[in-house]
Amino acid sequence: GENVEQHPSTLSVQEGDSAVIKCTYSDSASNYFPWYKQELGKRPQLIIDIRSNVGEKKDQRIAVTLNKTAKHFSLHITETQPEDSAVYFCAASDSNTGKLIFGQGTTLQVKP
């Protein structure tokens, strides 16, 4: 069945460093790839997304890259800040269903 693998499960960086989270997906029909940030006890918040007709998308300190051939996509956060500390989830879906398959999550800790 459809599957999304996410790595690493935990990531600790110093403030100002970059953080990279990687995901792979199994369903070649997937064409939409969002990233969500979830702080403790709060709802998942959409931070950036990319569709399969684009290879890279950037929004200030956040960027996402997509390699459709290899079926993997990555989240890049530059100049990390303590408020970036949270659990990050990648997800994949195809446009026909809108059903999101989530990765297992990455707990990012940014040390001041």
Add this chain to the structure above:
Amino acid sequence: DAGVTQSPTHLIKTRGQHVTLRCSPISGHKSVSWYQQVLGQGPQFIFQYYEKEERGRGNFPDRFSARQFPNYSSELNVNALLLGDSALYLCASSLEVNSPLHFGNGTRLTVT
């Protein structure tokens, strides 16, 4: 603008009981989806509704059911509760079936 609203925020039930969770989407959003999030894991897809029609169903038993009303709000029903149903139930709305999802704060269900 109000985001996705869910009620109740917390709920404690006993095994065998049933529960109804409610969700109001963002104004103008026609699609509502339900996800179950067990502690430490990514959300898992339960249902998607669009224009009152079920558009997708995840790998959950028939004890789980849902519906969408003419005003696009939605209810998730779970019968014969099991201990394993304890989780955060997230509702998400989107403009269309394949538009970005916006999550509510969730209902924390505890089954004892």
